[in-house]
Amino acid sequence: MNWRAKLLKLDGLMPHVSDTNALEWGTLADCAEDAELVFLGLDTDESGGTKPCFAAVPAVGDASPRMANPRLWAVMATLSPDDLAIYGGARSVVDWHARHRFCAACGGSTELAKGGWQRNCTNCGAQHFPRTDPVTIMLVEHDDKLLLGRGLGWPEKAYSALAGFVEPGESIEEAVAREVLEESGITAREVHYIASQPWPFPSQLMMGCTAIAEDTEITLDETELADARWFTRDEVQAAMSGDADAPMNTPPKQAIAHHLLQWWLDKGK
Template sequence: MNWKARLLKLSGLMPEMDDAGSLAWGTLADAAEDAELVFLGLDEGKACFAAVPPEGDSSPRMANPQLWSLMATLRADDLALYGGARSIVDWHARHRFCAACGGATKIAKGGWQRTCTSCSTEHFPRTDPVTIMLVEHEGRLLLGRGLGWPERAYSALAGFVEPGESIEEAVAREVLEESGIVAKEVGYIASQPWPFPSQLMMGCYAIAENDEITLDTTELADARWFTRDEVAASMNGDADAPMNTPPKQAIAHHLLNWWLEKHA
């Protein structure tokens, strides 16, 4: 029933907020007449939808400080819902034409598919696998600072899994390429969807065979080894800590907590 349906209010890809600081919702009557609607799921029996915006977002996520600020303030459940909705409607906005023949595509299966109107090729939302890894050498942790990041911002190294690679192979390759460090004994810790726009972050841990860093300056601004005390001070927010740690919403933050508890 339409009266039970809710529409997530978006301004482009950014959400509108209500007076309580939560995601704002309207009804299907608020959608444009020709809007493509994506079914997000059911919430207490009410069908939830989001409308596909006119344009997607091809800019790097670090180039959107408004998005980072929003992520720090949203409740965890709202952030998860918004993240999934943003990812799927952004995909639709950027895939209105078929990669096989160039024909126009139309929305299908409640928004979880697009079908070419010319050759009938079916297209599905993508998820990009990314390894993010803690690399340890004799009680110290290798962390890096990305290009364009603030001076004291450090996090775990990360990179996309390439076709034909295992998770373990991707960890070893990315660490070697970015830092010159040989990583071995790769293990899995946890995963996190990161739908900005479409990553699945796979958290890993590895042991380094060497500690001399050879920095790839096309990927990182800096990389260095941090002791347990330095990581702990940073996670505690100490003013004299040597770095700023990743936000609590990011898997890197939880990986650092895991490492600290491992060495407690």
């Protein structure tokens, strides 16, 4: 045991957050002797000393890995960007370990390796690596209006950019066009990449794009979306300004969709 090492305090997958809204850290003495530890990196303190940082793999992974729960969402809104990045990366990896204790190839037990960035099968020797799922999220434009959608079960005025996983065999640009067509019936062209963001539910790489719509007639995929509609620049501006009378509520500031909408508003100025 290196007494100088730091251990990220987690309750399952929830972070411990201090009164000053910072992530809390303990020492390796806080976890079981046989705990599986993921190496997060080296932390440099004010005197220039470095401490290795770890997170322990929880007993159980995320039961609904494709969503964030409202309590966690509230906690994340208070964290600094640096703490949010540390927590997001740690959460993705320890959750992956907790949900991958067996080998997909043979069903044998796996064990943590390479400081937590790999699992090896104790039976067949297969190596497994944490996964990151590329997801496209796109602003579809037509005549200075934006196509936005409301997911199933979302609040009444919650609209955001359409999004979907990149499938095997697709480029980013092909995935954008396919998702837009599937979800809204709209043909999209001139897909351009804008920015990306990691998203730890469970471990997505959100890739923000724009595209031009060839038409405006929406055919909704009701298995994916509750609604989709076109919003004017004024409507998006009102929503981003927090206007209660706006016809939509914007995605939270932590989400790339918020930044994409701001990018679109700034671009049109």
